[in-house]
């Protein structure tokens with residue numbers, strides 16, 4: 001991966017009829033990077049993508065492409081191609097004609113077009129589908145035609161808006177791997193939109209977590225999972241226990257009526273904070289051996305682990321463990337300093 | 348189908364008001380009454396092939412064609428304006444297209460009479476400006492104008508209804524792949540709107556070929572169209588045989604062109620107004 005920057009959003013904001021949708025988005029994307037915009041539905045992911053594609057003008061701010069301001073460049077002149085959320089295939093054209101659309105507009109040699117279309121069909125595993133009508137295809141196949149139609153133009157950047165959203169789970173997993181392989185093989189920058197955190201974690205080089213039109217955190221999947229910057233990110237990336245706490249002093253936080261050692265410092269004395277603990281980091285130990293004690297409220301078997309709710313000093317802990325504790329039993333709870341994430345309160 | 352009986356009233360209706368009259372027309376077209384009584388004859392059909400009647404048919408087809416082309420040229424852009432999201436006053440415009448259809452057909456056509464007359468509104472205005480009065484009525488132009496005015500909504504609405512169904516993201520996809528607005532129109536919007544165009548053409552051309560009111564009022568009887576000819580046979584000359592033969596010829600022509608159109612529509616898939 002090179003570090004060459006290809007796209008940059010500078011102070012991009014967008015309002016629709018006085019409703020702010022994007023708020024001061026600053027973001028740069030490097031060549032050959034797989035970047036995912038991740039956030040709940042309605043947080044402005046699609047709008048961000050459409051601004052990069054040129055289908056929406058930012059209310060304020062700029063879009064740079066290789067350092068050039070392209071804010072006012074229409075979509076058909078941008079070196080960016082899009083895979084639309086609902087594929088948007090041309091219903092009056094067959095598979096080959098759909099894929100060849102962009103090349104035909106460039107008035108490329110017919111033989112070359114045919115060759116490229118064939119290569120693309122191979123790449124997306126649709127060999128022999130040239131003359132099929134697009135509405136005779138399954139969702140997964142249509143989706144691959146949409147990807148081929150965009151990729152055949154050899155764009156510098158490919159924008160994908162929840163491309164796997166309409167597929168069933170199994171197909172989705174398969175396509176995730178295929179897409180990632182294609183991206184590696186062709187060395188194209190992917191900007192990928194999803195609300196599925198698992199998808200984002202498995203596919204991305206960089207994840208941009210968004211909420212209500214504001215970027216919450218930018219980082220590698222590992223960073224984002226292990227070091228969420230705030231309670232929203234922690235909650236959105238996997239399940240979490242988010243508890244009100246008080247920072248007693250550096251490296252000491254109090255919650256659940258107990259003072260825990262932690263690795264965080266630099267807060268005001270007695271500052272109120274959000275404490276985030278992953279369910280798998282809440283360790284259950286026999287009664288009497290834990291830092292605090294609680295009573296098991298419920299147990300659910302989840303395949304690999306058990307999911308338990310443990311009540312302790314007014315807090316309901318979500319616990320993932322491979323060992324089961326029976327309902328109503330009293331257990332000890334340990335949380336290691338490493339597993340306690342302290343977040344500044346947002347309000 | 349078990350509930351076949353539901354169809355009975357319709358079947359009875361079809362037999363009484365469509366099938367029987369049709370049979371009667373066929374019957375009248377191939378008989379004549381002579382001293383020997385009723386005899387079979389093809390002379391009504393033969394008569395049609397006299398140059399004067401062929402001319403009437405050709406004129407009907409020609410004027411209908413001109414009107415249809417004008418309706419298409421006016422109607423397509425109008426349908427596009429109506430279908431575009433950004434246009435603010437589209438509801439008003441759509442209403443303006445539809446409202447004349449709520450008014451009586453004769454009334455609408457009479458209205459043009461008062462506009463185009465020798466001493467009508469337009470000529471009064473022209474002479475007010477000090478220009479010589481013009482012959483606006485009783486020529487082919489007036490007939491075509493009447494047809495275009497009356498049938499334009501039938502062109503606009505089917506095209507409009509197809510255009511609004513085109514998914515916006517398909518147009519964006521075309522732009523995304525490098526198509527400017529001209530190419531988007533040529534390669535995406537127009538091909539996708541063809542079913543609407545086809546049903547628009549059908550809905551304008553058919554009534555335009557067979558109209559007799561417009562040509563009588565605005566053509567002043569000087570432009571006999573096939574519709575007028577048929578009307579004359581039944582109402583004035585009493586030659587039901589010839590009138591029936593003409594009707595049948597017309598019907599066959601219409602069926603023929605409908606078959607061509609529907610074949611074309613099927614190839615393009617997607618629905619028009621029907």
Ligand SMILES: Nc1ncnc2c1ncn2[C@@H]1O[C@H](COP(=O)(O)OP(=O)(O)O)[C@@H](O)[C@H]1O
Nearest residue numbers: 016017021039040041042043044045046047048
């Ligand atoms: N064209 C539009 N007009 C008005 N509001 C819009 C438009 N597009 C999106 N929005 C609003 O902007 C917000 C963000 O939308 P979107 O970018 O589609 O979110 P996401 O893709 O993250 O689900 C939503 O509240 C949506 O209702």
Ligand SMILES: [Mg+2]
Nearest residue numbers: 042045046047
């Ligand atoms: Mg979206």
